Amino acid sequence: MASTISVSNKNIWNGGVSPLKASYGKLMMWFFLLSDAFTFSALLISYGMIRYMHPAYEGNYSEFTFANDSSNLYWPIPEMVFDAFPFFHGVHLPLLFVGLMTFILILSSVTMVLGVEAGHRMDQKAVEKWMLWTIIGGFTFLGCQAWEWSHFISGSDAGLTYVDGSFFQGANLTQNQYGPPLFADLFFFITGFHGTHVFSGVILNIIIFYNVVVGTYQRRGHYEMVEKVGLYWHFVDLVWVFVFTFFYLV
Amino acid sequence: MSDSAINTNSSKNENIRRIWKVAGILALITAAEFAFAFAWPDTWSRMPLNVWFIILTLAKAFYIVAEFMHLKHEVKTLILSIVLPMAFVVWLIVALLAEGSAIIDAVKNFWG
Numbered sequence: 001m002a003s004t005i006s007v008s009n010k011n012i013w014n015g016g017v018s019p020l021k022a023s024y025g026k027l028m029m030w031f032f033l034l035s036d037a038f039t040f041s042a043l044l045i046s047y048g049m050i051r052y053m054h055p056a057y058e059g060n061y062s063e064f065t066f067a068n069d070s071s072n073l074y075w076p077i078p079e080m081v082f083d084a085f086p087f088f089h090g091v092h093l094p095l096l097f098v099g100l101m102t103f104i105l106i107l108s109s110v111t112m113v114l115g116v117e118a119g120h121r122m123d124q125k126a127v128e129k130w131m132l133w134t135i136i137g138g139f140t141f142l143g144c145q146a147w148e149w150s151h152f153i154s155g156s157d158a159g160l161t162y163v164d165g166s167f168f169q170g171a172n173l174t175q176n177q178y179g180p181p182l183f184a185d186l187f188f189f190i191t192g193f194h195g196t197h198v199f200s201g202v203i204l205n206i207i208i209f210y211n212v213v214v215g216t217y218q219r220r221g222h223y224e225m226v227e228k229v230g231l232y233w234h235f236v237d238l239v240w241v242f243v244f245t246f247f248y249l250v
Numbered sequence: 251m252s253d254s255a256i257n258t259n260s261s262k263n264e265n266i267r268r269i270w271k272v273a274g275i276l277a278l279i280t281a282a283e284f285a286f287a288f289a290w291p292d293t294w295s296r297m298p299l300n301v302w303f304i305i306l307t308l309a310k311a312f313y314i315v316a317e318f319m320h321l322k323h324e325v326k327t328l329i330l331s332i333v334l335p336m337a338f339v340v341w342l343i344v345a346l347l348a349e350g351s352a353i354i355d356a357v358k359n360f361w362g
Contacts, residue, residue, distance in 0.1 A: 019327060020324070020327055020328040020331075021324070021325045021328075022324065022325070022328060027328075030328070030332055034332055034335055034336065037339065038339060041340075041342070041343055044343060045342075045343055045346050045350070048343075048347045049346075049347070049350045049354070052347075052350070052351050052354060061290075061292050061296075062292050079287065094287075095284065095287060099280070102280055103277065103280065106276050106280070107273070109318055110269060110273040110318075112318075113269050113318050114266065114269060117265050117266065117269065121262060230318075230319075234315075234318045234319045235319070237314060237318075238311055238314045238319075241307055241310050241311060241314065242307060242311070244307075245283075245304065245306075245307040249283060249287060249303050250300045250303055250304075
């Protein structure tokens with residue numbers, strides 16, 4: 001019955017060949033990432049609309065002060081909110097820490113590609129080395145994010161004195177020293193959702209790293225699993241690039 | 251497939267050099283974003299700056315997806331099945347922001 005299993009030349013989608021020249025697992029990772037991008041797009045739209053509902057700061061950038069009048073809670077300039085750096089208490093260093101976080105994540109993406117490249121050469125030692133660097137980069141980023149969160153939650157020395165005389169420092173889900181409470185909510189939700197992705201990525205990387213170390217992929221004959229978690233890891237980096245622009249720069 | 255970032259046919263050093271080149275481009279674009287954020291004059295409108303930031307972000311996204319995620323070197327059907335839905339979503343974002351702001355304005359100004 002050879003004729004029934006021979007591949008028809010008329011239609012490559014009839015089975016027997018891989019029209020996309022990629023394995024099932026890799027394709028599914030791509031489509032999962034596509035659907036994940038939809039979720040982040042929805043967050044971006046929410047951010048844009050909520051920001052549009054609030055009044056914008058009208059004055060000069062260099063003379064920026066935080067809103068303290070609840071009848072005119074204008075949106076803060078993000079780089080004025082996130083201007084702290086560890087061990088530099090009270091020094092105004094806008095964007096510097098978040099810039100460092102961006103570099104750390106890009107660098108861990110680079111070590112991930114180097115790991116994938118080593119996998120193509122079946123170089124187990126090199127894959128181990130680069131996967132480990134990627135995991136360290138991921139943990140460093142998470143540590144930075146924890147610092148950023150705790151600083152935002154505890155607030156700056158200046159705090160905020162409302163017009164009714166009450167004083168508040170920091171931010172939570174209902175109060176925000178730096179402006180509208182929804183600014184804090186969006187910060188927690190968007191960076192938190194991204195941080196959860198980074199955390200899952202680190203866990204996946206650790207599992208794959210373990211398999212690399214015990215030689216699972218060497219025996220299997222290919223390192224495609226490293227490629228798959230690599231795709232996920234690059235996506236996490238990609239999302240951060242957008243969070244950086246739309247939450248911190250614009 | 252000859253200009254792949256990770257190509258089993260090209261030599262090890264060539265692949266690694268290409269990876270670091272892309273990394274350098276990403277670092278440079280991020281540094282440029284910083285330079286613009288700090289150097290932009292106080293009195294100028296922020297609008298062109300924000301547009302410029304979005305362009306730089308899309309450039310970074312292109313390098314990450316095309317080279318690091320290797321999409322540029324996949325089969326054309328695979329590229330399209332990722333890029334086309336995403337293009338529609340980008341349009342959805344633009345449309346919802348435009349329509350949404352119009353609705354918010356209408357509700358706000360309902361009583362004049």
